[in-house]
Amino acid sequence: MTNEELHNEMIAAMKAKDKVRLSIVRQVMGEVKNLEVNERRDATEEDVNSMIKRLIKQTSETLEMSRKAGNNQERTETLEQQVSILESLLPAQLSGDALVELIEQTIAELGATTRKDMGRVMGALNKATGGNFDKAAAAKEVGSRLS
Incomplete structure (x- = not known):
């Protein structure tokens, strides 16, 4: 705002x-x-x-x-x-399908593959959205995609 x-x-x-x-x-x-x-x-x-x-x-x-x-x-x-x-x-928080799509895109851009990369992915999401996303849902989704 x-x-x-x-x-x-x-x-x-x-x-x-x-x-x-x-x-x-x-x-x-x-x-x-x-x-x-x-x-x-x-x-x-x-x-x-x-x-x-x-x-x-x-x-x-x-x-x-x-x-x-x-x-x-x-x-x-x-x-x-x-x-x-x-x-x-506040502006509407990014969640749901839009958040999942951004997570997939961020993981692909960073080449993240392991759980050790989770911090980098979350940091990139935070930077991309200005911190305006459902962090708990994002962490769960990122964790499930990284092994």
Whole structure:
């Protein structure tokens, strides 16, 4: 997601009067602004996506703690909603047949044959997709194809 797309998301949330979505988008935009100020450069699409992933991880951890505590159902529901909003801001993850096809292509390009090559294959997949794929499914598929 680019900075411009993030700004458009904020405007759409304002028009829809969706306070939770607006809050999340503003949080991401604040993180992007901090990066731009601290590193004195414009944030790339990759930077924005990595910030969204980091916020998903943080919010998910808080959600797990809230579920374990089990004393505030409203907070737990809000956190679940925040995680789903953050996930919707990311591009769709590569999975299924498209992922299998990319794995086959990557294995062929690298000439990978043994399990020792699994790290190289996963690294190449990560680079090719920007880390936006189902890693567990990919690892299982790569492992089954390499002997």
